[in-house]
Amino acid sequence: MDPNGRGVVELWMKLADEVPAGDWTIVAKIMGKEEEKTFTVDDYVLPRFETEVIIPSFGLSYDPLLKITVKATYTFGQPVTDGAVKIAIMRTYGGPGAPILYKKGMLSKDGTLTIEVSTKEIRAAINGDRSLSWQSIKVTADVTERQTGRVQSSTASLQYFDTPLVLRYVNEVAPKNFKPGLPYTIYTEVRKQDGTRFTEEEYKEMTIYFNVTYDVPLTKEEIEENLNASSSGNSGGSVSSSGSLIADIDPIGRSDYMYQKNKLAMVRLDEAQRAQSVPANGWVTLTFDVPMDALMVNIQAWSGKPYKEIKLFKTLSRAVSPSESFLQLHVGTEKPMVGKEFTVTAKATDAMPMLTYQVFAKGALLHTKEVPTGNRSSVDFSFMVTRDMTPTISLVAFYIRDQNYEVVVDALSLSVDGLFQKPITIEFSKQEAEPGDDVEVIVKAPTDSLVYLLSADKSAVLLKGGNDLTQDDVTRDMAEYSFGGGFSPWEFMFICGWPSRFRGYDAFTVLQNAGVVFLSDAWVYAQLASTNQRYPTMPEDAMGGINEAAGPDINDDFKDVAAADVVRKFFPEVWLWEISYITDDSGGQVSIPTTVPDTLTTWITTGFSLHPDFGLSITEKPTELVVSRPMFITLDLPMSIIRGENYCFTATIFSYYNATIPIRVTLDKSSKFSNIHVGIDQRKIKLTTESAYYSYFLGDVEPNEMRSVKYCFVPTELGEIPVKVSALTNVQGLSDAVERIIICKVKAHH
Template sequence: MSKPPKLFFKTKLILFILINLLIFNKLFAAENVGGEINKEEINEKEEGEDNTSTSTQISTTITTPIPKNYVGSYLVIAPKIVRSRLPYAVSVNILRSSEPDHIVRVEIRDSRNETIAARVVSNVKTGIPQTITVDSLPEEGLLTEEQYSVYVKAETLLVQYLKILPQFVLVKKVLVFLSKLTKQFIKPGSDVHYRVIVVTPELTPYSEPVSLYIEDPNQNRIVDTPKIELKKGVHSGELTLSSEPPLGIWRIFVTTKSGQKFNKEFTVERYVLPKFEVNIKTPTYITINDSLDVTIIAKYTYGNGVAGKVKIRLELPFPRWSIHSLQHQPKLENGGIEKTLKLNPIGETFIHFDNQELRERKLIMDYGGSTLRLIAEVVEELTEQTRNSSAQLTIYEYDVKLELEKQGETFKPGLPYSVVIALKQMDDSPIKSSLPRRVHLTTFYFFLSTSTQEEKEVKILELNAHGTAIMQLLPPLNCSNFRVEASYDRSGHDNFTNSPIYSSLYVEAAKSPSQSFLQVNADNQGIVDAGKTLSFSVKCTEPMTSSLTYQVVARGIVVLSEQIAFPQEGQTNALINFEATPQMAPKARLVVYAIRSKNKEIIVDAVDFKVEGLFRNNVTLTSNVNQASPGEPIKFSVHASPNSFVGLLAIDQSVLLLKSGNDLTKELVEQDLEEYDTTSSGNRFWGDFRMKRRARSIWYPFWGVGGRDANSIFKNSGLIVLTDAYLYSEPESSNF
């Protein structure tokens, strides 16, 4: 065999080098356009797709190193949760294109890359965001807790413009299950009356059949009905218990055809209905220098006072251990006080525990912070039937506390930041009018890269009649973090230096490579009724040339998406107004963003707000009498919307003394609907909102959503972002 000529080897080597250079250049160019290359190949199954057509596939990786240039050609925002039987709204914004109109296709695909649902919209204009809604996703196609992906493609009549790689979304709860029992405790041989209500998040009836079964405590199925037709989303049933059923907790299970399951418990037990109720009236707290006054009230269910005696014990909830010496064993100290008194003719008695007595029994310590438990046992005089009740209270060193609440977990340099100062009693109620209201505040600003390492501001604020004030700060642009220290002198002598009533907070700066930020604040205070206009103020750290886009997310769904322009070119302020709708109740989140023209950086902020108007069917119930004798007829009148299903429940009040929780309440419905919220709480006000509202005179504003960068604000808002613009994500710091 003859040897190949040397020229052939040289030609082959040159071709090999050229091919590798071309591959390297393509990879390098792809990195500059879209950041990191997505290493997971996505098999796109599209019938009739021309593989020879010109296409540009852009990576959606967000947390990338800062490239020199971002394309900034598209921005897609969508909820991270998909729910069957509900619409899925995606905001598509073609930021830059050589074509004025586009055809956009949005798909939901499963793990096998098969399309579950899709929507195609034409005439999507360049530079104008449009909401594309995939209507009513099929229930049988989506499995709870499975991962699916969102696929978006924009094209013109002549050429495919871009394909956006999918982002994963999760299927979550899709229905609201509510239940109603006549009572929580059922006697053997009695009838169990139950009602199951299945509705959508809009509180409209679920029309598909459901299955129902009832299990006893041994997990034996006593009732098994595989198919139940609901009437306006409601099923009423009953079960007659045997004379010797298994005692304990029974469960009613309801399942939809998609596999979503709900259960309700009730207890089967032999019992005697109580005739009266015992209540303990005590302060929620006392200080280490206070005595304790307690009132015991025993009333029959029809309102009369109980004749009898009460034994009350005051004790520590847990034993207190003290070591008297290293040579002796720890000694158990659980000194309690026990008293027995007779109830007066109206079923009440008053008990006084002197401060000295509490200290002698070691129920009060000098530093405070302990808890006391009261147990009251009432014995009826005629029948000797016994009922008891208990209550707890906390002992503090002082009767007031000073709190500082953040506007958000981070501040945006160059924009105002508010801090709430609240002086409250230890149970969060407003302070007494006789107390002084001056608070000393010191703010420390810290810097990393300047010669000035620290700046300090000192002021004294006068709190309002409710004991609150809002201090507005304006951190410098180069400020990396700040700390606020507050002190209060209860004596009124303004001796703040050594005051033991003290509070502080620490806030870090949000991050942006261009130091550009956007901030949105609610102009409305408190809860807004559906149908009213909501107003929000937007501020930017620099004049904006682009428009603002805002979205309202409620119950995991984008319910509103609009775009507004700044009033005049070069302005930094704008105003957003829209009408509150029932779909936004009970709470919603406003997300506002803009794109800088210089580096295609996305700046964003979000804020929560609350809307009243969840229940659109106003139901009223009246009766012709407030009090009736046995055997006397009573007439009830119900008013509701036409064709409404009306359910009524009449029950002996004494049953509720055993255990409540059998009935529906407004709070239970709101609590269930809040499970649809896909947001992460970036502020601390929302979780304890109801508690704050109970402190009648103390008002707290709703703050913005926490996030140290643009990417985390979107994430905390329950949204996924697909873009080739610059969505900044601060690298995670490593602590060693």
């Protein structure tokens, strides 16, 4: 089943001529793991062009205008120049019958249409003239290619806000619990509403302010004083002997309160901590020491000018230990990388007799070691990062107290660079080509690699994609061995590269969330769940028609017509499906000679390689080869037609030649269909059918111009019917000819 011994099996199955249409699923099972892919079976016509709606990534309620650009591009890279556009603007979640604002227009010569719609008009048309603040809208554009009547649609959405600024606590890398006596670090992300960064100059104008308070227990005397003040009708705040602001909480002392009476104190922040400028990466970091007597910590952040003030709040609950002993791991800004030492600092609230750390990846214990501490409360340790630690590791460190044999633990999850150790790159010997050109596919990978290549027609990818292998797919799949499916902290780690702490308020839940089963006679403390917790955990916050042809060719002046050198017949949806071996004497490169198919399109090419030592590598992004001609013809044909029924199709001629040229379009005669000729006899339209050549003379066609003609015929035989159309001109080597196959079926009777 694995002929190359690299873990790849290639299987195929040919579908029958008649199979039920719909989504089909391929399921692969191996070693208890199951993977599936879905593909669609249907009659289809590949799209000739793609449509894109370009709007701002978000809107501001005070902006006067919304700029909308619709762009249409053929798969061979040229703009759609003769297209009608219909734009619909509506609320994203409006539902059936929701109001819609329509706009119409025509594509320009560069294949775009740009309009500006006033916010006032949008508000009045779709939102009852109410503010658009926090309203989400979608813009749908239907582009009709007027030569063929084919329609391609695209949709884009945006949400309106009152300010472009957004602040967000990065909860994915900050624990919900603090450890008394140890530093706590909170990360605040300063971004635009769409998640992108401001410019460095814009960041320099911003200031983020912080305020941190914490709850501490009231003394018996303070409780009595508050109760006395309450009974006399007075309540308020005071200042502690240390100078910290104190606010009385629950001075009434009601019996239905489930937490201890406490007071609020402020964590002392210096000026550099309290008011921080925003660095170029948009991440503001605040680190502060949490007092040992803190019960709960409240963090507030807010923005100053030039943008509207935005406030953030976060409440942290206290981690629990019966001995009030805690451990915290710290790492630098560098991510772990395969082949390099990685250093970690462990800090504890008391002296550690011996520190033990363990490294897990994909559910397996890969490395463990005991680190002598010299009875200190802080120690550094390092380990070598290996390939089997990719893409993420769980790092667990703990020590056991001599006094009560309590396990004091902390755990981190870190993303590891080096999942794809050796890159694979693909390039073509030329970036643009014509049908039938000889090109070389140049693949670079480590020697002794087995390389798998795929090159697909962009039209097929536009119709339906998603089954190709990507780096993201493999990274997610590998990470699921450690974290399971669904949203997990590892998804964020690959974005920011920072560690994520496994959440837990005691030793047991920290280990549980890290996926570690701890078997020991030592004491792994677990706080009993109770509705009367002493320290409660607070929640986290078609228009136009076909251009008429010039008519049947009766112009005898067009004498020097040059036939097409080649009739284009080879139109695969998948061009390359290759396996190649990088030999030891190749220098890490192999060139694969091949011939470009006849399709005028962009070929999307990807690949992956397997190496006995370096494992799997995948191309970072697709390589593209654009295939076109200075002048060519395309046919707008369906997959199938019915015998005996009249059928018309459009032939479109594109000229990108650098001079004006005369063009004649000819449909070859066939024994399998009869041409329909429309004539006028005594002022009456008359249809005649005959098997004959049928030509139109288009006259002189300008550079970057598109013309079309319509042919009608009646199929007379079942099965495959070749349809050959030529676009002929007097420039040697410029004429083009295309032969496509259309399937003729019997009319179904129900």
